[in-house]
Amino acid sequence: xxxxxxxxxxxxxxxxxxxxxxQSMQTENIEISSTDVTITEIVxxxxxxxxxxxxxxTIDLSFLGDCTLGTQHGDDTDQDRxxxxxxxxxxxYFFQGAIPYISSDDFTIANCETxxxxxxxxxxxxxxxxxxxxxxxxxxxxxxxxxxxEAVSLANNHTNxxxxxxxxxxxxxxxxxxxxxxxxxxxxxxxxxxGVKIGLVCCSLWDGNYADSIISRIENLNSTTDIxxxxxxxxxxxxxxxESWKIEACxxxxxxxxxxxxxxxxxxxxxxxxxxxxxIIYSIGNFVFGGNLNPENATxxxxxxxxxxxxxxxxxxxxxxxxPFYVYGGTGSNNYQPVPxxxxxxxxxxxxxxxxxxxxxxx
Numbered sequence: 286x287x288x289x290x291x292x293x294x295x296x297x298x299x300x301x302x303x304x305x306x307x308q309s310m311q312t313e314n315i316e317i318s319s320t321d322v323t324i325t326e327i328v329x330x331x332x333x334x335x336x337x338x339x340x341x342x343t344i345d346l347s348f349l350g351d352c353t354l355g356t357q358h359g360d361d362t363d364q365d366r367x368x369x370x371x372x373x374x375x376x377x378y379f380f381q382g383a384i385p386y387i388s389s390d391d392f393t394i395a396n397c398e399t400x401x402x403x404x405x406x407x408x409x410x411x412x413x414x415x416x417x418x419x420x421x422x423x424x425x426x427x428x429x430x431x432x433x434x435e436a437v438s439l440a441n442n443h444t445n446x447x448x449x450x451x452x453x454x455x456x457x458x459x460x461x462x463x464x465x466x467x468x469x470x471x472x473x474x475x476x477x478x479x480g481v482k483i484g485l486v487c488c489s490l491w492d493g494n495y496a497d498s499i500i501s502r503i504e505n506l507n508s509t510t511d512i513x514x515x516x517x518x519x520x521x522x523x524x525x526x527x528e529s530w531k532i533e534a535c536x537x538x539x540x541x542x543x544x545x546x547x548x549x550x551x552x553x554x555x556x557x558x559x560x561x562x563x564x565i566i567y568s569i570g571n572f573v574f575g576g577n578l579n580p581e582n583a584t585x586x587x588x589x590x591x592x593x594x595x596x597x598x599x600x601x602x603x604x605x606x607x608x609p610f611y612v613y614g615g616t617g618s619n620n621y622q623p624v625p626x627x628x629x630x631x632x633x634x635x636x637x638x639x640x641x642x643x644x645x646x647x648x
Contacts, residue, residue: 367575484510490519500541
């Protein structure tokens with residue numbers, strides 16, 4: 286009987302993956318024969334290709350108008366009011382009509398015109414009548430996070446309805462969602478996609494002098510962010526015409542470095558303007574609005590798609606998309622559920638015509 290010799294075969298494979306994908310695999314069979322043993326070696330070869338570097342990033346932003354997720358003095362017993370709806374509906378109820386449009390973007394930003402608190406706080410004396418103090422339970426902050434809303438502005442005239450403690454409770458309630466960010470007159474928001482940073486300035490704009498501080502915030506963000514967006518709150522209520530001082534202030538803000546300017550507070554729509562290549566919409570009206578049983582029933586979701594080149598550090602293109610909405614659907618009074626206006630409805634073309642300056646009114 287012959288002695289069996291031992292043959293040792295070492296196979297080494299090194300695979301390096303740096304943005305690589307496997308294109309194909311081939312197998313070779315190598316036979317080694319001796320008198321008593323045949324050994325088959327399996328050799329695998331891999332072709333590796335590198336995906337090309339692309340410096341261009343497109344960022345899709347959606348903006349929603351005044352979202353008052355509360356009721357006067359926090360009452361939740363009136364069946365016609367927002368707080369009662371919040372107690373008796375799932376949190377996805379309110380933005381159900383908007384979800385198809387805001388769940389597929391990169392970031393959705395809304396104005397939060399509500400105090401979230403579970404404490405029995407005293408209303409701040411506003412010194413005028415009629416006056417309104419909107420509040421709801423802290424759990425209602427999750428209405429934003431559960432409906433794909435990544436950021437909210439607290440720079441508005443109702444954030445301080447219940448004093449400093451009301452502001453702190455509201456901020457804590459939003460932070461507890463672990464999803465939605467907040468900004469105000471003292472705090473910017475930084476959003477980021479694929480290495481491109483967007484600085485969001487949430488701010489008040491009650492007269493032209495406010496533009497100076499807004500421009501300073503833009504300049505401070507310029508060194509750490511690539512795109513600067515201003516989301517302001519101010520102007521006269523219930524008018525479809527932007528005041529001359531507000532137009533001038535927004536022009537200054539664009540000249541000061543803003544790449545997009547969005548306004549709110551009038552509770553109705555105001556037109557879109559393109560100034561020096563930058564879009565300005567002076568008011569996007571209401572959205573989920575608990576402040577009134579019969580608000581003007583015409584609004585929009587405003588979307589902006591920004592294409593940015595990381596190599597040149599320039600915006601290559603900005604395109605707007607206007608989606609006409611009812612502030613509330615169904616019949617009768619406010620049910621706190623905005624729904625899209627059908628394209629074959631007269632209001633659809635009426636709203637678009639108004640936003641682009643072709644009509645004097647959106648309704």
